[in-house]
Amino acid sequence: MKRSYLGVLALSAVLMLNIVFTQMVVHQYYYENYAITILYACVNILLFPIAILIYKKEKNRGGGNGYEK
Amino acid sequence: MNDRNNKIPFDEDNYTHNINRNNERLLDRRGFMKTLAGAAGVFAVSTLPWGAVAAKELLGLGDKEYPHQKIADVKDIAVGDSVKFHFPSEHDSAILIRLSENKYVAYQNACTHLRCPVYWVKEEKEMICPCHHGKFDASTGVPTAGPPRRPLPGIEVKVEGGAIFAVRVKRYEA
DSSP states (O other): OOBOOHHHHHHHHHHHHHHHHHHHHHHHHHTTOHHHHHHHHHHHHHHHHHHHHHHHHHTTSBOOOSSOO | OHHHHHSSSOOOOSSSTTOOOTTTTTTOHHHHHHHHHHHHHHHHHHHHHHHHHHHHHHTTOSSOOOOOEEEEEGGGSOTTOEEEEEOSSTTSEEEEEEOSSSOEEEEEOBOTTTOOBOEEETTTTEEEETTTTEEEETTTOOEEESSOOSOOOEEEEEEETTEEEEEEEOOOOO
């Protein structure tokens, strides 16, 4: 039962980036750099489909125990 | 029996292996990844309003211009005097100060500490809040003493035809 934690790690990284970009959005908004705010917000939204993709790719990786397919 | 055990995994022929207890694997790897992906979705949705307000600012909808309002005639205010008025609505009290011959400044005079009305003290050349003795610099609106930490919101004024008009409230600066 060899597990693949690649997906978990990748999704954790995505979530970390989410936190960072959300923080950036809020800060840049208060610094009144509105174009940069929108840029960061778009990146944050784009991270969601990426997370879904990683999930779909990784959900059946490893952890197979023979009878549960 | 022997050849069956050599096949890995051998075909199960008992009927006990697939009995699952409730919530046996409440947070397995897959469930955890699902949670992470969902959290990414929550973050994506939560940044939407920030993007929306930023877009609104970029399109200039935030810089609202109110109808110009006459505050006073130039001849009625001596240098160093102040006039109270209301701008942009009748509930927003404001103050206009004539600092020099051609320099007028106006602020919304609700103190940024607890919104007491700030008034102009001609002798000390300062705006003072009576509640906690907060002081504001007249030429910039920046707090100089007392509890307030944020500047008073400035009002843009325009002199036209011997009268002073309030044009718009300046952007609040955090």
